[in-house]
Amino acid sequence: MHEMSIALSIVDAVEAKAREEGAGRISGVDLLIGKLAGIEPESLKFCFSSASKGTLAEDAVLAIDEPEGIGECGECGMRFPVTFYYAECPECRSLRIKIVSGEEFLIQSITIEEEGE
Amino acid sequence: MCDTCGCSADGGAVLRKPGESDYHVHVTPETEEHTHHHAGEEHHDHDHGHNHHHHEGTSRKIMLEQDVLQKNNLLAERNRGYFEARNILALNFLSSPGSGKTSLLEKIIPLLQQRFPVAVIEGDQQTTNDADRIHALGVPVIQINTGSGCHLDALMVNRAVKELDLQNNSLLCIENVGNLVCPALFDLGEALKVVIISVTEGDDKPLKYPTMFHEADLCLLNKIDLQPYVEFDVAKCRENAMRVNHHIEWFEVSVKTGEGLAVFQEWLEKRLLHH
Numbered sequence: 001m002h003e004m005s006i007a008l009s010i011v012d013a014v015e016a017k018a019r020e021e022g023a024g025r026i027s028g029v030d031l032l033i034g035k036l037a038g039i040e041p042e043s044l045k046f047c048f049s050s051a052s053k054g055t056l057a058e059d060a061v062l063a064i065d066e067p068e069g070i071g072e073c074g075e076c077g078m079r080f081p082v083t084f085y086y087a088e089c090p091e092c093r094s095l096r097i098k099i100v101s102g103e104e105f106l107i108q109s110i111t112i113e114e115e116g117e
Numbered sequence: 118m119c120d121t122c123g124c125s126a127d128g129g130a131v132l133r134k135p136g137e138s139d140y141h142v143h144v145t146p147e148t149e150e151h152t153h154h155h156a157g158e159e160h161h162d163h164d165h166g167h168n169h170h171h172h173e174g175t176s177r178k179i180m181l182e183q184d185v186l187q188k189n190n191l192l193a194e195r196n197r198g199y200f201e202a203r204n205i206l207a208l209n210f211l212s213s214p215g216s217g218k219t220s221l222l223e224k225i226i227p228l229l230q231q232r233f234p235v236a237v238i239e240g241d242q243q244t245t246n247d248a249d250r251i252h253a254l255g256v257p258v259i260q261i262n263t264g265s266g267c268h269l270d271a272l273m274v275n276r277a278v279k280e281l282d283l284q285n286n287s288l289l290c291i292e293n294v295g296n297l298v299c300p301a302l303f304d305l306g307e308a309l310k311v312v313i314i315s316v317t318e319g320d321d322k323p324l325k326y327p328t329m330f331h332e333a334d335l336c337l338l339n340k341i342d343l344q345p346y347v348e349f350d351v352a353k354c355r356e357n358a359m360r361v362n363h364h365i366e367w368f369e370v371s372v373k374t375g376e377g378l379a380v381f382q383e384w385l386e387k388r389l390l391h392h
Contacts, residue, residue: 002268002299002303005268006185006186009185010185013181013183013185013187021177028178031185036328038302039302084327085328085330085331085362086323086327095359095360095363105184105186106181106182106184106185107181108180108181108182109178109180109181110178111176112177112178112179113176
């Protein structure tokens with residue numbers, strides 16, 4: 001269950017940013033989690049709701065964008081969708097595949113509410 | 118509340134040393150020392166020197182583009198820089214529980230110790246059982262108890278390293294919590310990740326846990342002395358590992374009989390001399 005410690009680090013990061021901006025609370029957090037990043041979005045959402053209790057991010061809506069995995073063949077250079085690390089090039093059958101997309105794991109942006117002081 | 122010292126810390130990792138029952142340090146992010154307050158209790162009340170315009174109920178979007186694991190990754194790079202500067206080869210040992218991580222260390226450390234100083238960081242949810250076994254070899258060891266945590270992180274290692282008197286030109290073995298999933302995501306600052314599987318597991322393990330095998334630099338297949346008694350296809354397992362990660366270095370060993378360990382030892386010694 002690494003999603004819990006990840007949820008806590010997301011809360012830490014967004015809270016720090018929101019304080020810096022003088023926000024009253026955080027209403028939304030946009031994440032980019034590639035399908036190969038090794039994170040379960042549903043599990044992360046669940047953990048985030050308890051990790052954010054009592055923080056500026058409590059009740060923030062977690063929006064997760066999940067880019068597909070894309071592999072690039074080391075032999076023929078072809079790019080194709082991959083769902084796992086053990087991909088095979090559909091063109092030349094090579095296994096020398098480099099993952100070029102799908103491993104993203106970013107906090108893209110936050111939406112803050114500037115409620116009165 | 119912490120059972121050992123009665124402080125208010127709950128959860129979080131604790132460092133322990135074999136044979137020193139009084140020794141007990143909480144790993145807290147905000148300070149280097151064992152403290153009795155928690156992050157989040159301190160508010161930043163200071164003025165940033167510019168005016169914020171506060172409008173009732175207006176919302177604003179702020180771009181971050183920040184790596185979620187940034188904090189861990191930055192600290193891992195600090196650990197890595199420290200290891201490099203002192204020419205310490207740090208290895209992160211990963212496997213399911215029971216694949217033979219501690220037994221491997223028990224077997225290989227006495228061989229390596231003749232030429233290089235060795236130190237060990239042990240990770241487990243509870244007990245100092247593994248650290249006790251390493252302590253019996255006479256090498257410096259520290260136990261990290263992660264409590265409910267399922268993996269080691271860079272902060273725990275950073276803190277543990279400060280408690281270990283590491284020597285220059287040495288080997289540091291970090292034995293992660295037995296788990297083939299979560300530890301794959303957390304960089305500790307190691308030079309290499311070593312994943313261990315055993316023939317009593319399935320030969321499809323690299324396919325079932327691809328993230329771990331994708332991240333690993335070396336794979337040790339352990340317990341090969343038991344191969345005649347189990348349904349495990351060594352060649353197939355190796356092929357599966359190579360499909361997930363074609364750079365992985367492959368070793369077949371039996372920690373019990375010692376088979377194959379000389380090859381692994383030779384590889385490590387070469388690495389210790391030239392890393």
